[in-house]
Amino acid sequence: MNIMRAFFSGKYLQIPVAGLLFILMSGAFAFVAPAADPGGLIPADACGAEWAMSGKARIFDRENLFEHVNGEAELYMPYGFRSLASALYVSRKNLDDAITADVYEMGSPLDAFGIYSNYRREDHVPAVAGIGAEGFVSPTQLIFYQDKYFVRVQASGSEEVFRDILPECGKALSGKIKEAVGAGRRPAVLAALDVPGISPGSIRYLAHSPLGYDFFRRGLTASAGRDGMLVFLLMEETEKAAREAFVRYRSYLKFPEKGGGRQSLTGIDPLYGKVIVSLSGRFLVGAARITNTEYAEKLTASVLKKLPAQ
Amino acid sequence: MIKEKDGKYEGIDRRVFLKAGLAGTAAAVLGLGGLAGAVQSGLTGDFAFPDPVYRTLGRTGLKITVVSFGAMLTPEPEVIRFAFAHGVNYVDTARRYMNGRNEEIVGRALKGHRGKVYVATKALASSGTREAIIRDVETSLKALGIETIDVIQLHNLTGKERVFGPESREAFTRLKAQGKVRFFGVTTHTGQTEVLNALVDDPDRFFDTALVGYNFKSAPSIKAAIERASRAGIGIVAMKTQAGGYETGALGAVSPHQAALKWVLQDRNIAAAIPGMRNMAHLREDIAVMGMRFSARDKRILQRYGKAIAPYYCRLCAECEPACPRGVRISTINRSLMYSEGYGDDRLARLVYNKIPAAFSADACASCPECTAHCVNGLDIAARMEKARKALG
Numbered sequence: 001m002n003i004m005r006a007f008f009s010g011k012y013l014q015i016p017v018a019g020l021l022f023i024l025m026s027g028a029f030a031f032v033a034p035a036a037d038p039g040g041l042i043p044a045d046a047c048g049a050e051w052a053m054s055g056k057a058r059i060f061d062r063e064n065l066f067e068h069v070n071g072e073a074e075l076y077m078p079y080g081f082r083s084l085a086s087a088l089y090v091s092r093k094n095l096d097d098a099i100t101a102d103v104y105e106m107g108s109p110l111d112a113f114g115i116y117s118n119y120r121r122e123d124h125v126p127a128v129a130g131i132g133a134e135g136f137v138s139p140t141q142l143i144f145y146q147d148k149y150f151v152r153v154q155a156s157g158s159e160e161v162f163r164d165i166l167p168e169c170g171k172a173l174s175g176k177i178k179e180a181v182g183a184g185r186r187p188a189v190l191a192a193l194d195v196p197g198i199s200p201g202s203i204r205y206l207a208h209s210p211l212g213y214d215f216f217r218r219g220l221t222a223s224a225g226r227d228g229m230l231v232f233l234l235m236e237e238t239e240k241a242a243r244e245a246f247v248r249y250r251s252y253l254k255f256p257e258k259g260g261g262r263q264s265l266t267g268i269d270p271l272y273g274k275v276i277v278s279l280s281g282r283f284l285v286g287a288a289r290i291t292n293t294e295y296a297e298k299l300t301a302s303v304l305k306k307l308p309a310q
Numbered sequence: 311m312i313k314e315k316d317g318k319y320e321g322i323d324r325r326v327f328l329k330a331g332l333a334g335t336a337a338a339v340l341g342l343g344g345l346a347g348a349v350q351s352g353l354t355g356d357f358a359f360p361d362p363v364y365r366t367l368g369r370t371g372l373k374i375t376v377v378s379f380g381a382m383l384t385p386e387p388e389v390i391r392f393a394f395a396h397g398v399n400y401v402d403t404a405r406r407y408m409n410g411r412n413e414e415i416v417g418r419a420l421k422g423h424r425g426k427v428y429v430a431t432k433a434l435a436s437s438g439t440r441e442a443i444i445r446d447v448e449t450s451l452k453a454l455g456i457e458t459i460d461v462i463q464l465h466n467l468t469g470k471e472r473v474f475g476p477e478s479r480e481a482f483t484r485l486k487a488q489g490k491v492r493f494f495g496v497t498t499h500t501g502q503t504e505v506l507n508a509l510v511d512d513p514d515r516f517f518d519t520a521l522v523g524y525n526f527k528s529a530p531s532i533k534a535a536i537e538r539a540s541r542a543g544i545g546i547v548a549m550k551t552q553a554g555g556y557e558t559g560a561l562g563a564v565s566p567h568q569a570a571l572k573w574v575l576q577d578r579n580i581a582a583a584i585p586g587m588r589n590m591a592h593l594r595e596d597i598a599v600m601g602m603r604f605s606a607r608d609k610r611i612l613q614r615y616g617k618a619i620a621p622y623y624c625r626l627c628a629e630c631e632p633a634c635p636r637g638v639r640i641s642t643i644n645r646s647l648m649y650s651e652g653y654g655d656d657r658l659a660r661l662v663y664n665k666i667p668a669a670f671s672a673d674a675c676a677s678c679p680e681c682t683a684h685c686v687n688g689l690d691i692a693a694r695m696e697k698a699r700k701a702l703g
Contacts, residue, residue, distance in 0.1 A: 061662075064646065070435070070466045070499060071549065072407055074586060076381055118385070119409040143409070156436055204385070209589035212389035221385075271388035271590075 038085035041149070043101045043179060044187070046172040051089040052081040060084040068102075075155065078208040079115045080107015097157030101169060103177070104150040106277040109133075110187040114205035116145035119152075119286055122201040122223070132177075133186045142166040146177045147184030188308055190220065192233055199297075205232045210234055211270060213286065215248045216243075219284075224299055227291045233303060235286040240275060246279045266293070276300060283307055313659065362397035364602045367581045370404025370455075370493045370518050372428055372460065374400035376575050377600045380549060380584035381416050393593055394427050402547070402584045403454075404432035404465060405446050413453035420456065429454060430461035430521075430547075432497060433478075443481035448488055460518055463495040472496075481514055494614045495519030506535040510542040516545075523550035524580065526573040526612055533577070540579035548574050551583045566615040568599050569608035574670035576604040591612050595651035630683040630691060636674040638690060640683060643698045650701060663702040672699040 030273040044053040058068075061083050065073040068086060068144040082105040091097035106112040113133070120136055120143070125142055127135030132151065135144025140162060141223035153169050177184070193203050202223040210219040210232060219234035236242040253267030253275065269288060276296055277286035285303050287296040356358065364373040378400035379393050396493065403416045411429060420427060431454065433446040462485065464478055472478065473496065476595060485491045494517045498505040501521050509517050520539060524532060525548075540546050550576040574583050587593045628641040652657035663671070672695040674680065681692035 063648070064500070070406070071382060074406070086570075119410065121409075121411060141409075154436075206385055210385075212386040212587045212589045213589045214383070271386070271392055 026047065028056055037081045037244040038103065038105060040172065041176045042085045042087045042101055043172065043176060046087070046101060046176075047089045047099055050092050051165070051169075052092055054088040054090050057085045057087040071262075075118065076104065076106075076115060080207075081115075091157070091161070094157065094161075097161050097171060098155070099162070099165070100152075100156075101155045101173060102152045102154075103173060103228050104152075106150055108149050108183060109148050110205055111207060112145040112148045112150045112187065113187055114191065114207050115150045116143065119143055120201060122199055124201055127170060128167045131167065131174045133184050135170065137162070137166060137170075142170045144170060144174065145184075146174055147181045148216065149181075149184075152178075157273075163251040184280045189233075189235070192306040192308065193220055193222050193231065195299065197299050197302075198222045198231055213249070213252070214243055216284075217245075224287070225267040225292070225295060227289065228286040229290055229292075229296060229299075231299060231303065232284075232286055232288065233307075234286075236282045236284075239282050242284055244281060246277065246284055249284070250276060274287065278302055278304060282309055319508050321647045330603070359396040359597055360600045362399065364399075364580075365581045366538065366545075367400075367461075367547070368518060369543035370545050371459070372400075372493075372545070374428060375600065376580075376582050377571070377596050378402065378547070378582045378584045380586040381412055381419075383414065383586040383588045384412075385588075387415050387418035389587065389590060389593060390416060391421075391423065393587070393597065394419065394423040397599065398597065399426055400428045400430065400547075400582060400584070402430045402549075404463075405434050405450050406432065406465065407575075410449065412452050413450055417453055417455040420454065424456060424491075428460040429456060430463060430495065430519075431459055432463040432465035435465040438475070438477065438547045440477040440484075443478055444485060447481075447485050450492070451490060458489060459491045461493045461495045462491040462520070463497050463521060465497055467498045467505045468501040470504050473505060473508040473512060473517065479514075483586040484553045493518040494535075495521060497521040497549075499523050503531050503535040506544070508531075509544050510539050519545040519547060521547045521549055521584070524548040524574055524577075525551050526570055535554050536577070545581050546579055548580045548583045551585055566611050568595060568602075569604070569611040571596060571599045572602055572604040573612060575599065600653050630685050633681040634681075636678065637681075638672065638695065639668050639670045640695070641667055643672050643702075644689075645693055646702055647694060647698050660702055663698065672696070673702065673703055675699065 003074055017110075038059050038205075039057045040273075042053075042057040046053075060068050062077065062081060063077060065081065065084060068084060069076075084105070085103045087101050089099040104112075104115065106115055116134070124136035125138065127137045127142055131142070132144030132146035135142060135151075137143075141153045142151075144151050151170070151173050153166055153173070153290045155166060171187065187205075190203060190205075194200070199222060204221050205218070206221060207218050210216045210221055211230075211234075216234050216237060219232055221232045223229065224231050226287060234242075234245065236245055250265060250267070253265070253269055255267050264276070266274070266276045272288035274290040274293065275286055275288040276290065276293070277284055285300050285307070287300050290296045352676060362375045363377075365376050366372070367374050375398050377398065379398050379402065380388055381390055381401050381403045385392055393403075401416055401419070403412050405413065408415075416429070421428070428571055431450050433443045433450075437443050437446050445461065450459060451457070462482060464475075467473065480492050482491065486494075496505060496509065496517055496519075498520065506520055506522065522532070522536065524536065536546050551571055562565070569582060571585060585592070585596045587596055587677055631638070631640050634640060643666065646659045646663035650656050675692070675695040676699065681695070683691045683692050
């Protein structure tokens with residue numbers, strides 16, 4: 001095993017002191033259900049009697065995740081990735097048909113949603129009810145998250161075989177997670193973006209540099225309206241940190257007409273054009289890629305009203 | 311306007327340039343929001359993007375920027391577009407990344423820039439048949455919103471077998487005839503030497519490019535294989551170039567990040583590097599390297615970095631273990647320590663440590679008067695075992 005590759009596959013991921021401090025400050029592990037044995041979440045009969053698990057479930061950790069998902073491993077690290085249990089199920093009828101089930105343990109339910117939201121598409125087909133907090137399905141894969149687990153079930157072979165079996169696998173895996181840590185609800189903060197105009201399938205949680213600025217630690221983004229306006233809800237740990245982020249962003253913007261306000265502002269972002277931002281407690285709420293300012297203001301006002309308790 | 315002349319730069323105060331770059335580095339590595347913000351704000355005034363520096367991508371003849379864009383980690387198309395607007399002309403994505411969403415993000419970034427940017431993507435590693443590869447490419451074209459992929463790559467080769475796979479060759483050839491792809495490439499993380507040598511030894515010279523993991527810690531055999539492939543006309547693009555992940559704080563406000571990138575680019579057999587860039591700070595930091603030379607100062611930074619991590623940096627080669635009369639699982643114990651010290655994950659550290667049978671854990675070292683195991687890389691094994699015994703035992 002080559003640890004060098006693991007170390008160097010992450011650009012800024014393995015930072016002993018600063019990384020630990022950040023993890024502690026971010027509260028990523030707060031209120032998280034206790035960990036289950038990763039391998040125990042993938043039963044041998046998860047996909048029914050016609051599908052045999054090939055060998056045993058393999059367990060990956062932060063060090064060797066890249067062996068399973070290649071460079072994509074980097075995507076998982078900011079979301080507090082802890083372990084992956086992966087199993088291959090092969091059809092007893094046709095050895096060319098196979099299913100890979102991957103159960104990722106992430107840092108928190110919000111982290112699990114975050115990595116899930118990286119894979120979800122706005123036009124996704126929701127998975128059948130009862131599988132995880134949310135999921136989607138395609139002819140060859142089923143993806144969902146539940147509590148702090150992100151689950152990816154992928155099929156290879158003839159597509160028609162998998163129409164029924166993928167949900168069956170998903171239900172079994174979801175059931176195992178439920179036994180271990182519970183049903184898992186949608187993270188409460190997501191409700192703030194449940195407002196008319198915002199596309200529910202576009203909501204994403206970014207655990208690193210939302211909007212592409214590293215002075216923003218983490219936050220939610222979503223698209224709204226026909227022009228793809230970007231709505232954002234940035235989260236800081238304290239009101240002071242949110243104020244600092246707001247001030248930094250203000251200094252980054254241009255104000256062709258008047259200076260930025262202390263609590264809310266309208267400015268020109270070099271990447272996104274016109275933006276509006278409001279500071280509320282430890283949150284920053286705003287919109288970018290704005291083509292209709294009135295609409296943007298109305299929408300962000302709706303989000304501000306739904307912010308969780310400070 | 312910055313111009314390169316005989317390896318030097320005119321039209322910019324290099325001290326300002328370096329200061330900006332290093333401050334950005336520190337901010338990114340140390341995760342200091344305040345500093346990062348100050349840097350990003352400051353750079354809007356002081357920072358000037360360097361003029362693009364190009365190299366030829368092997369026999370493709372494409373002239374690509376030496377610092378190109380690895381898009382895998384970038385959620386916002388605006389960041390990628392900003393790079394395009396400042397001259398970066400090669401972007402690398404994959405069908406697999408974010409379940410295809412990453413290609414869509416790149417596609418949005420390409421709007422208005424397609425005419426001046428080359429696009430590289432990868433078929434799914436799991437697509438082994440001609441039909442599956444063709445389907446992947448057609449899906450990629452749709453997601454990217456383009457007519458032609460400049461470089462289509464077989465993803466994650468680990469040996470020579472897939473280099474000679476007839477189905478993938480048939481698929482690529484057909485796609486090229488249809489005008490859907492232009493050049494063929496492979497990507498490799500493991501077994502790189504074997505893969506590169508296979509590309510060179512291929513009598514058909516089928517593949518034009520290789521995307522390889524390469525950094526200042528790479529084995530000499532990889533460097534030699536890259537040189538051989540490059541001489542044979544294979545365009546080499548480097549990934550995993552940063553080698554900057556395991557910061558210790560011992561270096562102060564300096565990371566090896568830019569130095570590591572420069573180290574890679576000093577190798578003229580590398581056409582370009584594609585560092586992953588999540589945000590504007592990363593982008594500016596990486597782009598700033600374009601045209602810079604690997605200096606004695608960079609060398610010192612990398613040496614300091616190597617030295618700083620040496621006391622607790624175990625390569626897990628396990629070469630020390632045969633010399634231990636008690637069979638202590640030294641590399642596994644060091645891995646446990648790494649989880650604790652490097653990742654701040656004590657739970658995982660204990661999980662791994664507790665799986666070691668007691669007879670082979672660090673406790674066994676307590677009864678030894680002197681450690682007979684020796685680390686070829688200079689790690690103080692006795693001290694590490696003692697630390698593990700106290701912290702995890």
